[in-house]
Amino acid sequence: MNLYNYFRSSASFRVRIALALKGLDYEYASVDLLHGGGQQFSAGFTAMNPAALVPVLDDDGTVLTQSLAIIEYLEETRPQPPLLPADAVGRARVRAIALAIACEIHPLNNLRVLGYLTKTLGVAEEQRKAWYCHWVETGLATVEAMLAGDPRTGSCCHGDAPTLADICLVPQIFNAQRFNARLDHVPTVMRIHQHCLTLPAFAASVPARQPDAA
Numbered sequence: 222m223n224l225y226n227y228f229r230s231s232a233s234f235r236v237r238i239a240l241a242l243k244g245l246d247y248e249y250a251s252v253d254l255l256h257g258g259g260q261q262f263s264a265g266f267t268a269m270n271p272a273a274l275v276p277v278l279d280d281d282g283t284v285l286t287q288s289l290a291i292i293e294y295l296e297e298t299r300p301q302p303p304l305l306p307a308d309a310v311g312r313a314r315v316r317a318i319a320l321a322i323a324c325e326i327h328p329l330n331n332l333r334v335l336g337y338l339t340k341t342l343g344v345a346e347e348q349r350k351a352w353y354c355h356w357v358e359t360g361l362a363t364v365e366a367m368l369a370g371d372p373r374t375g376s377c378c379h380g381d382a383p384t385l386a387d388i389c390l391v392p393q394i395f396n397a398q399r400f401n402a403r404l405d406h407v408p409t410v411m412r413i414h415q416h417c418l419t420l421p422a423f424a425a426s427v428p429a430r431q432p433d434a435a
Contacts, residue, residue, distance in 0.1 A: 230254065237425075242422040252275050269286075318390070329356040361407045369409040
């Protein structure tokens with residue numbers, strides 16, 4: 222199993238956490254998104270993923286893209302430990318939290334969007350940072366409302382065992398902290414984030430511990 226990823230990519234971070242939670246070994250293949258114009262645009266990489274995005278998982282010749290699709294694949298092919306609740310309502314809640322992050326926050330703030338703002342639209346650095354902080358802060362406020370006061374929220378987003386929701390939440394907080402976004406308005410989110418980092422699978426997957434960390 223080979224994971225093509227970049228240490229600071231939050232989508233890659235999600236898959237690393239899922240692999241670690243399931244105790245799956247893999248070869249770490251670094252794809253540098255910045256230097257030399259970005260290795261994700263090389264012919265070899267775009268042959269695997271025409272979108273030129275990380276991560277890509279090669280599971281013995283089966284090539285998979287999109288972090289949530291990869292994690293759902295791992296859940297279906299290596300079901301233990303489970304990353305989704307056993308009941309349909311619980312699974313829907315976990316997916317809703319995960320999608321609130323992966324579909325509502327992340328796409329507005331990923332590398333290619335931020336690059337387009339500055340390189341094509343000529344947005345100033347101060348404005349780019351304001352764009353980032355606006356979307357991450359308002360998006361996380363929504364996640365906070367989904368978690369706070371809900372009896373299903375435990376030490377993790379749903380109960381006391383990590384799920385797909387936590388796998389999405391922790392990388393998003395790392396990105397928010399890197400951009401100095403405001404986080405004091407999301408105490409439940411931050412409590413869960415801090416708890417998850419005490420778990421070995423999350424701690425081992427953080428960007429600073431990856432072989433290509435700058």
